[in-house]
Amino acid sequence: MHIWKTYSHGANQCKVVYWCVLTRHFQGTHFVLVSGHLKLCLPTTKGSGSTSHRTSNEIASLCNYTHPELQITDGLVRQETGILFPYNPEFYNTATGLYGPGALYCWYLLLASVLMHWFFCYVNDLTPDFSSDLLGALAYPVFATTDLLLQSVRMMGKDDRALAIYCLAFPDSLIWGSHSFSDTPLDMNNIPPEVLDLGQRVIDIIGPYRVSWTAGLFLYVLLFGLRRSGISSESKYTSTRSPYLVMRVAICYILLSLIIFYFSIADPGMGWTLFFWEGSRQAMLIGTWIFTALLIMVVLLSMTRLLQTLGKGRNAETKEILHSIMWGFLPGAAVTAVAFGLIMYFGMTIVPDVAIQLTERDQLATLMVGIVTWVYAMLDVCYCYFEPPNAAGEVHIPKLGQDQEETQSCYQCSRRRIDCDRQEPECVKCVTKGIKCSGLGLRYRFNDGIAARGKFVGKTFPVVDIPVTQSSKQEDATTAINKHQRDDPFRESGYERIAKSSVPTDQIADDTTETTALVVPDNRPISIHWGLDHVDPKSRFCLGYFSNNIAQLIAVINMGFNGYRDLILPRAETDPLVRKAVLLVVEQHLSLQNGTSISLDPAAYTSLVRELISRSHQCAPQDDDSALTALLLLHIREMISGSDNFRLIYGSLRVVVNALAARSEDKRTDLRTFLQLQILRVCLFGESLFNETDGVHFIQAQQRACLEFITWCDRFHPELKDLLSQLANLTTLACNIYVQRAIFNPPPEETIHMIEEFKQSLGEVDAYADIVGRHLLAWPCFIVAAESSTADHRQFFLDKLISLHNTTGSWNLLRAIDQVKEIWASQSSIRWTSMLGGPTQAFIM
Secondary structure, X not given: OOOOXXXXXXXXXXXOOOOEEEEEEEOOEEEEEEOOEEEEEOOEOOOOOHHHXXXXXXXXXXXXXXXXXXXXXXXXXXXXXXXXXXOOHHHHOOOOHHHOHHHHHHHHHHHHHHHHHHHHOOOOOOOOOOOHHHHHHHHHHHHHHHHHHXXXXXXXXXXXXXXXXXXXXXXXXXXXXXXXXOOOOOEOXXXXXXXXXXXXXXXXXXXXXXXXXXXXXXXXXXXHHHXXXXXXXXXXXXXXXXXXXXXXXXXXXXXXXXXXXXXXXXXHHHHHHHHHHHHHHHHHHHHHHHHHXXXXXXXXXXXXXXXXXXXXXXXXXXXXXHHXXXXXXXXXXXXXXXXXHHHHHOOOOOOOOOOOOOOXXXXXXXXXXXXXXXXXXXXXXXXXXXXXXXXOOOOOOOOOOOOXXXXXXXXXXXXXXXXXXXXXXXXXXXXXXXXXXXXXXXXXXXXXXXXXOOOOOOOOOOOOOOOOOXXXXXXXXXXHHOHHHHHOOXXXXXXXXXXXXXXXXXXXXXXOOOOOOOXXXXXXXXXXXXXXXXXXXXXXXXXXXXXXXXXXXXXXXXXXXXXXXHHHHHHHHHOXXXXXXXXXXXHHHHHOOOOOOOOOOHHHXXXXXHHHXXXXXXXXXXXXXXXXXXXXXXXXXXXXXXOOOHHHHHHHHHHHHHHHHHOOXXXXXXXXXXXXXXXXXXXXXXXXXXXXXXXXXXXXXXXXXXXXXXXXXXXXXXXXHHHHHHHHHHHHHHHHHXXXXXXXXXXXXXXXXXXXXXXXXXXXXXXXXXXXXXXXXHHXXXXXXXXXXXXXXXXXXXXXXXXXXXXXXXXXXXXHHHHHHHHHHHOXXXXXXXXXXXXXXXXXX
């Protein structure tokens, strides 16, 4: 309601120059309906003293000037600028363009560019970064707040300054309370100097007052939103240029300045009135703009996804997107329309009245700065989300070994392309989505050489060529005698007899034979002693346990020849390094079985790793069969334990794979052939668990070579050709499902037929459960379980994983079960393949 004044000749009478229709008395105030408009008649002052009367006249005159419809404006021309004083532009003589529309719009564009950089482009490892955009966006309100303090000091000493500020800040609102006004008609051609001075000071203070309120409320909403959405600085790893401290200092300064301003007006009642009206107004404006921005962003993302689905012909997903747009956009648009209607009806604006137009040169120049900054931010967003494909039309996939690690966020958030809050032990965003967060921690990279820095970068040591000694000649003679035994793949290994007379666990000897590092010449035959008198009791027990309880689970076919039993265990007899690795595997497996009291010795694991590093200084790992065997056994140990150390040692194996691929050997020992096939087997399953892009690249490039560990068994089991074909088909189906999900991310219903085909093939393989190594099925079942979307499929593969765990006793399957449940619980549109990996990823094989 406008505070339009009429003119009275007495304290309780109203006289107007228009025809009066209705008069109503209400608590000493007269409301008169004049020519269809409701006018407000306030009583005259009952005070005495010239000072009080002069101040009252100033207040009444200033308020009446803001409503010139009832004032005397003869000879005056209405100006195009100025809302409060359209006939008296002299009130704006001291107004500054710093609070004009161009400056304010530039500030809003700076804020928008900062938010786009934070939420769409990942600066400084997903950490909100301190940028020049943010500096400009914070400097402007800080300057306005400082100006507010200065203008408040200038107005101190002015009586009823709170009422004057309220009248000009909210000219359409009612005034209540006991305030005195002059009832003398005003001639707008002759403005008293004191009234003009008061009006100019109020105009000067409203600009910084509005900017301070807008900035303070917006920064508070921003900080609260970042904290609730999971972007926080309260973690161990934060940006070195974190903006949170600067933002908090700015908002505290703005809040303190506003408090000082409200105290400076020396009118608690009017101060609370100003606070209430301005707070409601700002909340309405900021809330509407934020909701509108979110609605536009959701619509743009939905339209982008809709175009993608239309291009790929996914009708079901297209209907789902259209349905979500209809039931999400239309109600949101209706709410936005109502909010904007209310804003226009009440005349709310975020630009203070300083009688400055946007078309003025200084305002246009300032606005251009904001537009250029905003456009640059939009280009960054487009670059982040719409990176063009290569010339072949394919998305670039980095080669094996190109692992870009993030240490400033959890692995799950980085793979989902969202900002991580870096909370410990689990981030809020992962917990909200039902995803198990790997937390923060060091991420390791491995170099294809003996050194990461210095003069040995990129260099490797040559193969050590040991001269033949007398003992070597004797060893060759012994090897020749026993050659026929080693070449027979169906022979009895001899370890079956050990388990029958194995030493109880609590009677294992604590002391073991000390051995020195042995450098084995490349491809040099090793004599195998079938008697185990030279091996200490603990090692003898562990070798037998490995043969009877572990080798049969990790082989492809546990019948006749078993490479782990017939090639690796003989090597463990003569090579202390391999024997140590076998002992680690056995102790790990025993420690997980019920009813055992085996305790793991961390020093043994550390000692083995150090010895591998020491041997690499004498002989490259790819040329050292003993080192390759120990490295393979360490991965078997990680598979059994289901621990988080998989990524640490797997990096070394990746280096070996690259080196082995570069070598071409015409003649290889059976052990070397078996090791290379098993290492490729580990890499086939490990790459997908290490990194999504590297996993896709490796599977596409090396899938045929990696499956040779299955087809290689044809030479030993020609009668099982159909079974081996089924096993290869199961792994191939799982690989295809993984690649299709990682690259194309199809709707779940499009892969149901592949899952059903896998289920049928798995049923045929289960008929040979007594001879098929159970660990061979772990990774394929895990991949297909993660892809499953129907309740029947999920329950089937969950039961299968539980059955595999009960058979093998390996804890990596427990981790697989938990991870599959987390993928199912996330119910997210992101690729589940991007959720694999991270510092806590277990080795599922």
